[in-house]
Amino acid sequence: MFQSFQETASPEQGPARLAALREALQAMTLDGFIVPRSDAHQGEYVAPRDDRLAWLTGFTGSAGYCVALRDSAGVFVDSRYRVQVKAQVADVFTPVDWPEVGLAEWIAKALPDGGRVGFDPWLHAVEPLRSLQGKLDTVTLERCANLVDRIWEDQPAPPTGQASVQPPELAGEAHGDKITRLAARLGRADTAVITLPDSIAWLLNIRGSDIPRNPVAHSFALLHADATVTLFIDKAKLVDLGDHLGPRVSVVSPDSFLAVLATLSGPVAIDPATCPVIVADTLSEAGIEMIEAQDPCVLPKACKNETEIAGSRAAHLRDGAAMVRFLAWLDRQPPGSLTEIDVVSALEAERRATNALRDISFETISGTGPHGAIVHYRVTEKTNARVEDGHLLLVDSGGQYVDGTTDITRTVAVGHVGEEEAAAFTRVLRGMIAISRARWPKGLAGRDLDALARVPLWEAGLDYGHGTGHGVGSYLCVHEGPQRLARTGTVPLIQGMILSNEPGFYREGAYGIRIENLIVVTGAPALAGASVPDMLSFETLTYVPIDRRLIVTEMLTGPETDWLNAYHATCRARLEPLVECEARDWLIAATEPL
Template sequence: MRDDRETQFQTFEITARPEQGPPRLARLRAEMARAGLDGFLVPRADMYQGEYVAPRDDRLAWLTGFTGSAGHCVALADRAGVFVDGRYRVQVRAQVASDFTPVDWPETSLGSWIAAALPEGGQVGFDPWLVTVEGLRRLEESAAPVRFARTDNLVDRIWEDQPAPPMGALSAQPADLAGRDHGQKIAEMADALGDAAACVLTQPDSIAWLLNVRGSDIPRNPVPHALAVLHADARVTLFVAPGKLAGLGEHLGPGIAVAAPEDFAPALAALAGPVRIDPATCPVAVADILAGAGADLREAPDPCLLPKARKTEAEIAGARDAHLRDGAAMVRFLAWLDAQPPGSLTEIDVVTRLEAERRRTNALRDISFDTIAGTGPHGAVVHYRVTRETNARIEEGHLLLVDSGGQYVDGTTDITRTVPVGAVGAEERAAFTRVLRGMIGISRLRWPRGLAGRDLDAVARVALWEAGQDYAHGTGHGVGSFLCVHEGPQRLARTGTVPFEPGMILSNEPGFYREGAYGIRIENLVVVREAPDLPGGTVPDMLTFETLTYVPIDRRLIVAEMLGQAERDWLDAYHATCRARLAPLVEGDVADWLDRATAPI
């Protein structure tokens, strides 16, 4: 077995510790007092307002110890709330010191919590580059009569060893993989601006998609730190450190002007007429500069969001190829895992071996997120990340949850499989089967065009609800094309309001978690397609999902009697397709394992 030190992408070091939080919080409070503030807002955000941040911008983790991908801290003089959603409620309690109070969010909003904690006229500071226009609006509405004051970043004042900004190089994404030339995209997005003279773009994946480029500033996500202004005449000004652009001049072409990041604010101040911003992603600082210069602000969604989500046929073909390659790596990994005696492996061994199998493809550019390999109680931590200190041995009777993915130039993958280690209990097998029923239910769906994630999400939960069970995360998220593994605006969740359209790729990943005992999740990626008409059907123009992920689901955990005939038929057909597609890519013991794993239920 490879030594884990050879792992190129994932590391196992602890990046934040609970005991570091209290003295840092005390220093932050001293800065608040000097600034005359009653509180300070620390979001997990950067000026680009994407989901993922570079180490330099991970202020929330540095201050609190909480390392999840979403959350906020509101530091007041006498208390500090850490706001996290359902994915992180187990994790946050293990990562923050008692000086911080975990708060269930969005059930409790930041604004209402602040309003209850501060007297009338209280003042909370925030960095206007890290809060969006829409975010500030919600805060001001829900926290009145508390006031919010723009300030420089107080965390940066006290973070003495703050990392330098990332300087990753950009590369061109070939048009044959993107399905469209970036000149064509720019022209279409410019036409979509309506009467706006320009549009400000801050989100890295929107800029990467628009210009057919990829970056390396954010670990696991091939996006650049860059800003852009799209003009109605199809000109683009790209604000990026010049050192990141070596060799890209010919690709960008004459219609794209390049400027340094420090030129961004002056360029905004020079814009005249109506300027479009997306209030959900535009930093307050950008809106302030534009308004101060007299621009007529027009609020509308980022014009790149929906076109980026609607994958081209070239991108869908690339996704199929990437998943086939990744599926063969997963099967080699699962066959190896099955051959190891209980108690002989640790979670780090699992992570290391799985990355090694993906590397064997000779096509892996990165993993798409840090692999989640949680055994026993760790499986109940939805976004568990193993470290050398938490590394657990995988024992007899455990469930092992492995959620992982790869970044390939032709597609991004994300797959979860839960496997038994030796014999597991009847409770675990019944819960697994309920989760599987939910995943199959989504996979088999047909629905009328116009429905969104909130309309479909319940299908994945019915079997769990019947047993008084549920899971505290969405059923699925959008996925990029060699871009971010989490991509909007579509979501397969109660909060998903954007109607599904052909070409959108999503995850299908119901789960169940018993804190302190085990976790279960089963995940495939799917793409929205037009559904064929059915004889006798009266609803035209329906949609369905095409499955992209083909890797066996562990039959040892399935209580066959709990499945209906249609569910059995789907599972057998799915496994037959897994065998047909993957058999040419594996051999020997792995091929034998694949035959056994895909036998009819």
Template sequence: MTETEFQSFEDTARPEQGPPRLAALRAAMDAEGLDGFLVPRADMYQGEYVAPRDDRLAWLTGFTGSAGWCVALHDTAGVFVDGRYRVQVKAQVAPEFTPVDWPETSLSEWIGRELPQGGRVGFDPWLMSVEGLRKLEAGLDGVVLDRCENLVDRVWDDQPEAPMGPLRTHPDDLAGRSAEDKIAALADELGDARAAVLTLPDSVAWLLNVRGSDIPRNPVPHATAILHADGRVTLFVAAAKLDGLDAPLPDVVDVAAPDDFAGALASLEGPVRIDPASCPVAVADILSDAGSKIVEAADPCLLPKARKTEAELAGARAAHLRDAAAMVRFLSWLDAQAPGSFTEIDVVRRLEAERRATDALREISFETISGTGPHGAIVHYRVTEATDARVEDGHLLLVDSGGQYADGTTDITRTIAIGAPGETERADFTRVLRGMIAISRLRWPAGLAGRDLDAAARIPLWEAGCDYAHGTGHGVGAYLSVHEGPQRLARTGTVPFEPGMIVSNEPGLYREGQYGIRIENLVAVRDAPALQGATRKDMLSFETLTSVPIDRRLIVPEMLTPAERDWLDAYHATCAARLAEGLDDEARAWLEQATAPL
């Protein structure tokens, strides 16, 4: 077995370091005359993932999840986490920090309760979005939010340096559109705005057909840009990062140093477009102070980026077939292991080795979740050397993983029976499977969004008094971020689905302290095949991109409807047909058994 290249198993959470760091932060608050300070899981680029330098929430609290806040007050410190992390946070923070269920309890509600007489709470305006500040201020009464320098940075003595990963050219034949074409098209759509400010790294990467390496697992650069209505772009990026490009940037792109960003904002003339959901407060402040009229609208890259081109969809299909073959080799190996003879880390290493054996893997798309037994109930569990558990007989093993390939990004979850599964586990698994199949089979009128479809995956679970505390699916990029907006298959998804969008389909069921179940395929939105007698022509459906068998040992056939059984058998037949060539004899024999009709 080859050593892992991309994933480490160091336990980065240090609960014991939280209290002295919190004390240092409170001393800095005292020096500024503040009653509190806000610490988000965010950087100035407002993306979901952050570089080690910007991982302030983890440094202060020990909590390593991908979303959350800490509100540090003098007498208490709340750590706000959503449903994915409610088990994880308990093990990662010291008693001096209080976990808060968020968004059920909002930051403003909690601050108002903890500071009933009012007070001053500081925040870094580069780390708060315009929309976020607006919502927070609207819920506060008597509490003043003060812009200030980042107090965590002031007390973080060994803060890492800013990342300086090189850019890489993303070929036009994989993108399906040239950067010049994208720039011209978006410039024409700015309306009255004379410029649009882009701060999301994946928007900059998509627009310019480049990829970066500043964020682990995500091929995006730390860079900002200004798209001008005359069809020019000013890119603010460290010059050293350009050395990795195979081709020059388009002639319409001017390169400037990151330190020039604020000055360039102040010099803009005419209305300037910002996306309040992702634009830092500091950017809006600079524009306002310079007298610019601000126009609020969505980042102009979001929807075009989400609507994959035919070239990007072809790349996604190729990447998923390559990835599926690696998964089948991994699952074949897994079934050959004696229960108790391997651990969660062994699983991660073997799966990564199979992906690297494709000779096409650029990175993993996120740290592999390998959770056996009770660890499977931790939605975003990260195995470490300290938590590494043996995969025992009777366990359910949940493996959520993905790869970054030049032609596409993959994300797949499979829950696997180790030994003989129990009847309760099989019934739970079948309910989750029914929800996944329901989404896979959906047809719906154009114009509907994730909030309109999400319930279809939950009905089999609701019927048993169960649910899951995460969305059913997230958008996925084209060799970009594995979590991509604006579309979501979730109760919070308000952006209508359009052909070309890729989303995950991943219902789950988690019994804390026992096991977790999740089944995930990636699907692409497409025009639905015509039906005879249909009264609506503008119907959409999903194309399933993932081609990996689902563990038949965990299915209770009697719980499936005939239509569900037909879908599963057809899906498995497709997996067998797509993957049989190129596998070795052992993996091919495993595939034949795993895809047999139910």
């Protein structure tokens, strides 16, 4: 299997590791050290070698920090992880609600007389570090060697996975054309520094295997105004590429990255949100002018071309058929007969049976009962719970296929489920439908639409702590920026952007609900007499039935019922030819109109 169920958190080892880190602080005469969940490439996902936050604290979430001081240590987590962190860290660490409590605020309170806090300049981006230092009056942030690396005796080796070609028939554009197009947009910059692994993968039409679940290769790149690229990567990873990169891409050892930066003529564009501090330091020390600008690949990568969208549609149909087979099997199992691991294993088996699965797109979330309230729950052999009668079972999963990345959540009833759960499920469904049906003027961003998904919950005094949707890559990372459906989503939505649509509700200690489809921004059909004729809307990519047993039909409006019936009719029409026997019978029953 792609997914394992071993414990990756080690809370019992946290006290000894924190003590060793404090000895390193003492030796460096520092008052503290910041441990982010990031690597030198500043992407969201890290290889085992770079998972320093989890190694030190036991917390395995995808975002967060630890600030380790000599007499206290805060673990900063956002609302997705506040249940999880309690179970994963020892009591020598204090969970901190972040960003409600910022790092600067916490550090200043913990060090009222000032002090010196160290950080690794490879692991912090320019703007976040600048913002943090700007909020600290008496505390100084100091560049230093990574203290976790000094005490991590069995730290894994750097990844050395092979890269592969993503051909134009899947990418929709040759990488030489991408290089030319983006180089022409550099303005007065002679070079742009690119550190995000998925940006480099997209630009050069390559995929990698250095990070679990994410087909990217660790590398750095320089995009030059003369439409050439310098790629800093271990050449051993490129054996399978043949002559794909071509003469316009020069391959150089990553060990020479900083030395080459110091020889550039400038101006050099850096993205302050993702450029490591050490890159800016190197350019500054060499007297090279810097221009702060967004990574040139980020927005073009987010706006999928027609080939990529067609590939995503095909991937979702394939994945949808696998989901239907899985859900049909799940419904045949008596309550109490399955565990959460059984559920994950069965679903992965159905995806593997397509003979097209390259990997799962993230660790499958299979949370029954109270575990469903842990937003990013990961089942292990230790936590593996039985799926009991009366439970809600939340399954959030996805696949990596060469033509697209999928991400889908379905919450299903196991036996008889209470009225409270059904009412909450229906409110979540209404929010998901509201996003699906939305049309809006061009220029609006995710923050302008996010509330649509929350209004049915707000009406009952309910809400959820995560965003409504994230961007999704094209056989790349399942979390992709810059677009978001969230209060923090400030980037205007543009045709071709793929996002998730996943409102939820979580009752800690009881149950969790989330319903998720992927959607793509498209032009809205014209309306007669409209005063705003040029509007946008969403096309749904995911077609898998939603559990009708959990829907309180009288809570739905007429248009909501019509949307759901039409959605289910499309699910049946598209998936019935792809499934057979018991799965086909289940699909027909599950898509009957309300």
